[in-house]
Amino acid sequence: MKFLVCVKQVVDTSQMEVDPATGRLKRNNANSILNPMDRNALEAALSLRDQTGGRVTVISMGPPQAAAVLKEAISMGADEAYLVTDRAFGGADTLATSYTLASAIRKIGSFDLIFCGMESIDSNTAQIGPEIAATLGISDVSAAIGLSYEKEGYVQVERQFGDDLEVLDMKLPGVVTCTGELNKPRYPSIKGILKKDEVEIHNLTAADLPVDAGRIGMKGSPTQVRQVRPVVPPKKENLRIEGKPAAEAVEELFGAMRKLNLV
Ligand SMILES: Cc1cc2nc3c(=O)[nH]c(=O)nc-3n(C[C@H](O)[C@H](O)[C@H](O)COP(=O)(O)OP(=O)(O)OC[C@H]3O[C@@H](n4cnc5c(N)ncnc54)[C@H](O)[C@@H]3O)c2cc1C
Incomplete structure (x- = not known):
């Protein structure tokens, strides 16, 4: 099976700072990490690959330094990596981000199962996974706490709903967003650590993608950050x-x- 995992480079919340002039997060290499739930998403894909065979592709949209989280994913066992990066994508809200990621996914190929974290720790809207699914017109289950592949063409996903456990059969292709309870992410292997410097990170710019220029970056973002202020x-x-x-x-x-x- 072909698996794709969306990974985001996020600001470590213990070192989060907002630029008061722009209302944007100050990002740099020192305070950036792989979004924790994306480790669970990657573990889910790697475990299914171990079970069924196939390939795990990772993708991230961000500035050039976001390549670091793709390399980390390679060291954990992913097979190939794509970085969606261009100044034209800057200032994107969730709609423009998911549209851009979905366009990149279409460009790379078709996937049986796409994994995302349930939410990021620095923006935590939990919108990207469902929006990618809606843009691609495929199934979607959010907030998975359990996952198994038993029946061809479907995955079984468990999610908690209040005090109840929902067990769903999701038709493939589809998107699953993963919680921290889903599994225990593996550590990078020695082989993976050596591989991460050899594997080429494929860059995709706006010119490489079938995107409508009016739907990416700031232009394609209907939401605007008006103000960010500390909570009193x-x-x-x-x-x-x-x-x-x-x-x-x-x-x-x-x-x-x-x-x-x-x-
Ligand atoms: C008006 C506006 C302007 C913004 N401007 C900027 C800006 O200039 N620079 C900036 O960095 N951010 C900006 N943001 C934030 C940016 O829109 C979000 O970081 C992005 O849309 C993802 O949202 P989220 O983190 O809430 O995703 P969530 O839905 O909480 O994330 C869930 C999962 O989706 C996947 N995912 C999320 N983002 C990515 C990604 N980039 N690549 C791969 N997978 C991903 C991951 O698997 C993640 O675990 C802006 C937001 C708004 C509203």
């Missing part, structure tokens, strides 16, 4: 009821709770 925790207020008969004090307490919609 709500001020806590204490209510003291003193020197009143119990019935009156209880009534006043209930009145205050009613105002806060607590009862």
